[in-house]
Amino acid sequence: MKKNSLKILCLLFSVAAIAQQPKTKKEFTTSGKKITVYTTAENSKLRLTSTDNLTFSAAKQPLETEFSVFVEPAKKFQTFMGIGGAITDASAEIFAKLSKEKQAEFLNAYYDQQKGIGYSLLRTTIQSSDFSSGSYSYIEEGDKDLKTFSIDHDRQYRIPLIKQAIQKAGGKLTTYVAPWSPNAFMKSNKNVLKGGTLLPEYYQTWANFYAKFIKAYEKEGIPIWGTSTQNEPMATQTWESCIYTAEAERDFIKNYLGPTLKKENLGDKKIIVWDHNRDLMNYRANVIYSDPEAAKYVWGMGFHWYETWSGGAPMFDNVGKVNEAYPDKKLMFTEGCIEKFDAAKYQFWGNAERYGTNMIHDFNNGTVAWTDWNILLDQNGGPNHVGNFCFAPIHADTTTGELIYTPSFYYIGHFSKFIHLNAVRVSTAVSRSALLSTSFLNTDGTMATIVMNQSANELTYNLIIGAEKSVVKIPAHAIQTLVY
Known part of the structure; x- marks a missing residue:
């Protein structure tokens, strides 16, 4: 009887310990997500205008000749x-x-x-x-x-x-x-x-x-x-x-x-x-x-x-x-x-x-x-x-x-x-100096990646997150926010 009581007590302690453990936050994923692109560009009527809806596909090693934006959601920094x-x-x-x-x-x-x-x-x-x-x-x-x-x-x-x-x-x-x-x-x-x-x-x-x-x-x-x-x-x-x-x-x-x-x-x-x-x-x-x-x-x-x-x-x-x-x-x-x-x-x-x-x-x-x-x-x-x-x-x-x-x-x-209150900045880098970029993960699970084209040319760039990518066009002298 004592052994059974001890087992029950141990079980209760285990359940209590599990209940007290912090719930792990769901990691960000691009799976099944669509990208809404908002654009503001010189010599156009685009002003915070929704300009594209894109999807992700499998990514592979980008070439040196390509323009790329790399986002790593697992690497988190300051809270906005x-x-x-x-x-x-x-x-x-x-x-x-x-x-x-x-x-x-x-x-x-x-x-x-x-x-x-x-x-x-x-x-x-x-x-x-x-x-x-x-x-x-x-x-x-x-x-x-x-x-x-x-x-x-x-x-x-x-x-x-x-x-x-x-x-x-x-x-x-x-x-x-x-x-x-x-x-x-x-x-x-x-x-x-x-x-x-x-x-x-x-x-x-x-x-x-x-x-x-x-x-x-x-x-x-x-x-x-x-x-x-x-x-x-x-x-x-x-x-x-x-x-x-x-x-x-x-x-x-x-x-x-x-x-x-x-x-x-x-x-x-x-x-x-x-x-x-x-x-x-x-x-x-x-x-x-x-x-x-x-x-x-x-x-x-x-x-x-x-x-x-x-x-x-x-x-x-x-x-x-x-x-x-x-x-x-x-x-x-x-x-x-x-x-x-x-x-x-x-x-x-x-x-x-x-x-x-x-x-x-x-x-x-x-x-x-x-x-x-x-x-x-x-x-x-x-x-x-x-x-x-x-x-x-x-x-x-x-x-x-x-x-x-x-x-x-x-x-x-x-x-x-x-970028919403309490969003967290995540690691973002670019492969070419014509582009600038930063990203924030919002508390609702959406990512906002801002990309700015400083050049006088329209550019096509890869948005690469883990094993997935999307291909995006940005006009000359423009800024985009990608929400996904």
Whole structure:
């Protein structure tokens, strides 16, 4: 009887152990799958257009003369957390000038997953930036105790647009914020413009400012996911700007910003460091992440694409090197736009290809999220109170009330529409430099492979996954998303 009881007990333990084992995820397979191809191409009407339905067949060793894209679903990397753009004062002011019909069209274009390109990420500013009609503050000058703090300025244009964007996106947009400058009285140059540094005696006041802002926005029904320490902390600009060396940013986070957010019950808010170009990101990472007391408060690093101002090429490898050195910290592209607005170049294809190239390289180097700059500007590339006029993916001509969609909008859409939240990037490589590619496995089991043709020729390429392949045509200067 004892032996039988022991057997039953062992059996129960075995059943319990099996029940507790994690269920193995079904491996990705191409078996029985069809490929839907969406294409955007220069000198055509193709704009996120469904252009082909393909099937898989047996693959064999490709030749050196062929163009091929290789996807290995078993090799998985970072988890995707979104693509979006910035709602600046400029974007919100122009949106307010549109007719109700055009406002609805605009919101659908960016934030509706079916009708539009499905943005899931949003950046906005703490106080004014160059893309405001003028400089402004949430406090009266000299108020070190922040007794006059109020976000009333933002209630006119910015907050209403953010709320509508969140609603259109299905009730959730991962929203993060960034300051361009502390108030003049807190700075070494006594000016919100033209650089300067935060005076040490105002470190605590400024840390309190972030907490006040986050709480004020959350009271408005706008959840804040995180904040960067400072937009472009090594750039002395003609507009709102403030300089932090790597050591200064480290110490501000370690001694003030991190502890203050924690004390104010905002310890769940993510802190993003750097928020500037790829050129110096490795130094900033080394200094801040090597200090455990600072690093414990930091979610990861934000970066921009403007390092090409010096005449060099984009420093994509630096992103990968930060990722390699600090794999426990995340990477987020926090700002990019096409500079030097020129209305004659609304449809200039090179602008869109800049987006495609940057996005593919950044994702392949470990980036988890990607944020464009202004979501909307007017026919002058503004408003901008210091004349720093730029492009946005969509412009509004305020004289006619029409929306102008640039090719960049569609190139971004090839990623944001088809890569879903919590997708995982998988290994993807190309055999020829004319092509660029990245792939993400969505949680519903579908794969989205983005392929960009940088050449002036139509190309035929193999999409090879394991022992199966499909043969795909891509027009000259085009981008495709293959969903399968």
